[in-house]
Every structure is written in structure tokens, then in C-alpha cells.
Amino acid sequence: xxxxxxxxxxxxxxxxxxxxxxxxxxxxxxxxxxxxxxxxxxxxxxxxxxxxxxxxxxxxxxxxxxxxxxxxxxxxxxxxxxxxxxxxxxxxxxxxxxxxxxxxxxxxxxxxxxxxxxxxxxxxxxxxxxxxxxxxxxxxxxxxxxxxxxxxxxxxx
Numbered sequence: 001x002x003x004x005x006x007x008x009x010x011x012x013x014x015x016x017x018x019x020x021x022x023x024x025x026x027x028x029x030x031x032x033x034x035x036x037x038x039x040x041x042x043x044x045x046x047x048x049x050x051x052x053x054x055x056x057x058x059x060x061x062x063x064x065x066x067x068x069x070x071x072x073x074x075x076x077x078x079x080x081x082x083x084x085x086x087x088x089x090x091x092x093x094x095x096x097x098x099x100x101x102x103x104x105x106x107x108x109x110x111x112x113x114x115x116x117x118x119x120x121x122x123x124x125x126x127x128x129x130x131x132x133x134x135x136x137x138x139x140x141x142x143x144x145x146x147x148x149x150x151x152x153x154x155x156x157x
Contacts, residue, residue: 073153
């Protein structure tokens with residue numbers, strides 16, 4: 001997490017952080033009181049058979065229609081990545097997936113897809129560990145992703 005905070009400070013990106021007990025699922029996170037105001041998200045790391053990797057961030061209460069997302073992106077059937085792929089491509093363990101993980105993808109092998117409802121809002125996500133939540137604005141997140149050579153594709157979901 002210190003790496004994230006360091007980059008945010010280096011880029012002059014304001015953020016708020018709240019520590020809390022570990023959460024591994026959306027259901028668990030719903031039981032934690034977060035004082036930060038913003039759009040709570042969940043994150044999925046998926047791939048197709050051709051090893052096209054997607055990091056999908058969408059509202060915590062939304063259903064991810066992987067078939068529709070695959071069709072929209074011109075990909076084959078999507079499946080969830082395993083713990084080793086999480087470590088190799090995003091540098092994290094299961095339960096800590098966050099759009100901020102994109103900083104670990106230095107080779108740009110992961111496509112970043114963001115729920116259109118994140119636009120013009122504050123995003124609440126993990127700062128690479130599931131024992132805290134960070135609040136960052138959409139525009140600042142775009143700047144963060146761009147710093148690591150990533151663009152964001154907006155999803156209608």
C-alpha cells in the first residue's frame with residue numbers, strides 16, 4: 001500500500017484513506033462501515049483463452065455480465081484468473097483486487113475497464129490490500145492510470 005500512497009503523493013493526487021478489518025467479498029465489505037463518501041466498487045480480473053487480460057471495475061451492487069463484456073470487447077469467453085495470475089500481472093493476492101493494481105502492469109498486458117457510473121464521482125477501492133479503503137476522484141484515477149501508460153475504457157453495465 002505504501003507504493004500507492006507514494007505515487008499518489010508524487011503526482012499530487014489528493015486521497016482519503018480509512019483502515020478497517022479485512023474484507024474478501026462484496027458481502028463482507030457491506031458489513032463494514034466506511035465513513036468515506038463515494039462510489040463503492042468491486043473488481044474482477046478475467047481473461048479469455050487467448051490470454052487477453054481484463055481488469056474490470058464496476059459498482060459493488062452491479063452484476064458483471066462477462067458474456068456481454070467479452071462481446072463488447074471483441075473477445076472470446078471470459079473466465080476468472082487464478083491467484084498466480086493475480087500475483088504475476090497485478091502484484092496482489094485474492095481479495096485485494098483494485099483498479100489501482102494497474103500500476104503493477106508495466107508491460108500493458110491488462111486492459112482496464114471501468115463502469116461508466118464511476119465517471120465524475122469519487123471511487124472507493126482497496127489500496128492494494130483489503131484492510132483499507134481509499135477515496136480518489138475519477139479524474140485523478142485517470143491521471144494515475146495514465147502515469148503507468150494505461151487508458152480506461154468505460155463500460156455500460
